[in-house]
Amino acid sequence: MRGPSITVPSRRRSNVRAVDDGSEPVPKETARQPKRRRRPVHRTTLVVAAIGLVLTAALSYATASARSTNEDRLLRQRTREAAAVLTAAVPGVQTPLASALQAVELSGDQQAFARLLAPIVKKGTPYVSASLWRADGSDLTPLEVVGPTPQLASRSPEFIRSYLQKSVATTKLSVVGLLDGDAPRLGYAITTTIAPIQYVAYAEAALPPNRTSVVPKTSAFTGLHNAVYLGDTEDTRSLLTASTPHVPLRGRRASEHVDFGDTSLLLVMTPDGHLGGTLLYILPLLVIAFGLMTTLGSATLTEWLLRRRAHAEHLSDENARLYAAQRSVAETLQQSLLPSRAANVPGVVIDFRYVPGVAGLDIGGDWYDAIPLDEGRLMVIVGDVSGRGLGAGTVMASLRYAVRAFASQGDTPTVILHKLNALLDVHDDGHFATVLCAVIDIASHSVTFANAGHPNPLLIEGEHALVIETEVGLPIGVRRDAEYAPITRGVAAGATLLMFTDGLFERRTESVDVGLERLRQSASGSRRSLADTLSEIIDVQTPGGGDDDTAVVGVQWQS
Amino acid sequence: MAELDEEGSANVSIDVTPDQDEIVVTVGGELDISTAGVLEEAIFFDGRHDARRMVFDLSDVDFMDSSGIAVLLRAAAPTGWVEIRRPSTVVRLVVEATGLADVLRISE
Numbered sequence: 001m002r003g004p005s006i007t008v009p010s011r012r013r014s015n016v017r018a019v020d021d022g023s024e025p026v027p028k029e030t031a032r033q034p035k036r037r038r039r040p041v042h043r044t045t046l047v048v049a050a051i052g053l054v055l056t057a058a059l060s061y062a063t064a065s066a067r068s069t070n071e072d073r074l075l076r077q078r079t080r081e082a083a084a085v086l087t088a089a090v091p092g093v094q095t096p097l098a099s100a101l102q103a104v105e106l107s108g109d110q111q112a113f114a115r116l117l118a119p120i121v122k123k124g125t126p127y128v129s130a131s132l133w134r135a136d137g138s139d140l141t142p143l144e145v146v147g148p149t150p151q152l153a154s155r156s157p158e159f160i161r162s163y164l165q166k167s168v169a170t171t172k173l174s175v176v177g178l179l180d181g182d183a184p185r186l187g188y189a190i191t192t193t194i195a196p197i198q199y200v201a202y203a204e205a206a207l208p209p210n211r212t213s214v215v216p217k218t219s220a221f222t223g224l225h226n227a228v229y230l231g232d233t234e235d236t237r238s239l240l241t242a243s244t245p246h247v248p249l250r251g252r253r254a255s256e257h258v259d260f261g262d263t264s265l266l267l268v269m270t271p272d273g274h275l276g277g278t279l280l281y282i283l284p285l286l287v288i289a290f291g292l293m294t295t296l297g298s299a300t301l302t303e304w305l306l307r308r309r310a311h312a313e314h315l316s317d318e319n320a321r322l323y324a325a326q327r328s329v330a331e332t333l334q335q336s337l338l339p340s341r342a343a344n345v346p347g348v349v350i351d352f353r354y355v356p357g358v359a360g361l362d363i364g365g366d367w368y369d370a371i372p373l374d375e376g377r378l379m380v381i382v383g384d385v386s387g388r389g390l391g392a393g394t395v396m397a398s399l400r401y402a403v404r405a406f407a408s409q410g411d412t413p414t415v416i417l418h419k420l421n422a423l424l425d426v427h428d429d430g431h432f433a434t435v436l437c438a439v440i441d442i443a444s445h446s447v448t449f450a451n452a453g454h455p456n457p458l459l460i461e462g463e464h465a466l467v468i469e470t471e472v473g474l475p476i477g478v479r480r481d482a483e484y485a486p487i488t489r490g491v492a493a494g495a496t497l498l499m500f501t502d503g504l505f506e507r508r509t510e511s512v513d514v515g516l517e518r519l520r521q522s523a524s525g526s527r528r529s530l531a532d533t534l535s536e537i538i539d540v541q542t543p544g545g546g547d548d549d550t551a552v553v554g555v556q557w558q559s
Numbered sequence: 560m561a562e563l564d565e566e567g568s569a570n571v572s573i574d575v576t577p578d579q580d581e582i583v584v585t586v587g588g589e590l591d592i593s594t595a596g597v598l599e600e601a602i603f604f605d606g607r608h609d610a611r612r613m614v615f616d617l618s619d620v621d622f623m624d625s626s627g628i629a630v631l632l633r634a635a636a637p638t639g640w641v642e643i644r645r646p647s648t649v650v651r652l653v654v655e656a657t658g659l660a661d662v663l664r665i666s667e
Contacts, residue, residue, distance in 0.1 A: 365625075384625065385625075386624075386625030386626055386628060386629040387592060387595075387625065387626045387629060388592055388626075426629055426632045426633055427632075427633050427636045430629065430633070431629060432625070432628070432629055432632055434625070434657060451658070452658070453656075453657035453658040453659060454657075455656060472656070472657070472658035473658050474658050474659060474661070474662065475657055475658065475659065478632050478659065478662055479639065479662060502656075506624075508589070508621075508622045511648065511649070511652065512649075512652050512653070512656065513652070548624065
């Protein structure tokens with residue numbers, strides 16, 4: 001037994017530790033080690049990862065598609081802008097030639113042609129050579145030449161005729177065609193219609209060497225490759241100019257037609273780089289990277305949570321198992337401290353019941369005993385040590401065996417209680433005990449009781465149960481000078497004596513009076529066997545197990 | 560004055576008020592095996608338990624078992640008895656049934 005002040009709190013703490021600390025490290029060590037080696041990934045994790053990958057793929061595809069659409073839209077827009085620039089440039093080509101021809105037409109002065117066009121030709125743009133021809137039926141001869149001799153003049157008369165004939169048929173600026181050679185030229189022609197003499201004004205524009213031109217940084221063509229063809233088709237032979245030697249242009253492309261005299265120009269453009277900017281270009285890649293990271297993260301998190309849960313479940317199972325094991329230890333210990341079967345005493349039937357409290361993990365302090373004495377007498381004892389746990393169990397065991405020793409020496413109930421009182425002190429041991437001690441004279445149907453603070457016994461005679469009022473003295477271990485007085489009473493033939501601990505009638509939710517009266521009622525009634533009576537009382541009083549431990553001893557006279 | 564409310568003692572309230580010649584301990588709630596230790600700690604661990612008489616106000620105790628009685632009995636050690644002031648019916652019945660009226664003296 002332990003010293004006074006420390007006993008209860010320290011025991012209380014150790015109880016807590018037994019459940020919390022004691023249970024946790026054990027499963028940690030035994031369970032984790034073998035499991036961690038080859039635990040397959042949970043199916044849920046794989047599903048999460050798959051969903052993540054699908055979402056990532058879908059999102060990056062959508063982003064790439066949106067980017068592509070955007071690039072197309074931007075390219076079309078830029079191509080339209082470039083076409084507008086080209087369109088705006090057409091009059092610059094047409095007007096000087098048309099003006100010069102008109103001057104000749106109105107004045108009849110062929111010199112006017114040279115005067116007007118000389119400064120333009122000298123500059124080299126838009127023409128490098130201009131000439132005035134007279135169309136007399138099928139005969140075509142140059143009247144005036146400004147600048148170097150047109151390349152056209154070096155061709156055969158048939159070629160010249162068919163070449164210029166195109167312009168005679170129309171009043172528009174006639175683009176008569178490309179002249180190949182060391183320095184390729186593009187020829188235009190305009191024909192008068194109202195004058196009696198039909199003049200043809202002809203000019204040649206120089207095409208850039210290799211037909212490749214450098215695009216000015218600030219123009220509408222910036223960031224784009226372009227190719228301009230004469231006519232409607234993308235024919236390399238009719239290429240006028242391109243910003244790159246690699247024609248025809250490949251990849252993402254857009255085209256526009258621009259009216260140019262009696263024909264048209266075909267503008268083809270392709271982006272040099274990314275029109276929408278670099279960020280838009282790498283956005284799908286960013287989406288993929290982000291999606292993969294998110295997928296990896298969520299799959300890892302899922303797996304972690306699943307494993308945490310599995311571990312927690314395992315711990316919970318382990319705790320339940322430990323709880324059951326501890327409870328089973330307590331019950332085993334309790335059973336070993338209590339009589340396993342009733343003594344066989346002629347003239348009476350003896351039986352007992354013990355019901356552990358539902359909340360209790362610990363051994364309880366309730367006990368009972370039936371000790372045959374000489375001369376047809378029987379001692380019956382019921383006791384209850386305060387508190388629970390090993391301390392209470394130890395006190396209970398020592399009191400029980402002390403009673404057996406005192407009984408064998410022939411001590412009366414009163415003496416036994418006095419002697420027990422000397423063995424226990426609540427101030428030193430932390431426990432006290434209530435004890436009801438009875439000596440039964442079987443043949444003479446009389447019982448002598450001594451009571452140390454214990455609930456009074458119940459006597460069933462015929463169909464009636466009644467409480468036997470005893471002299472209730474101080475519980476064992478409260479005070480050295482405690483006094484106990486015996487009380488003797490006779491019982492009827494076939495009577496049943498019940499001695500029990502307070503667990504049989506005490507409930508937290510009701511007054512003990514109510515519980516005691518219910519006990520009396522359930523004990524009353526038609527005569528039954530002792531075993532049936534005890535079972536019925538236990539069922540009524542502690543349905544599903546009581547709050548506290550319950551011990552009952554019954555003695556039934558057979559006659 | 561001390562207000563104790565430790566883990567595992569949610570069902571009890573304990574208030575210790577040392578006075579000139581007595582120490583008044585007011586307890587409310589359930590005084591059982593799980594809370595008796597808290598009461599014991601409040602009485603004995605703070606050095607309050609001296610020659611002064613202990614008075615227990617148990618008017619708000621709903622339930623008391625043998626563990627609770629054991630603490631009261633130990634508090635009675637110096638003088639041989641303690642005063643139980645205004646006990647609830649539950650406390651009164653337990654004290655009377657266990658024959659402890661002389662040690663746990665009831666006063667109104």
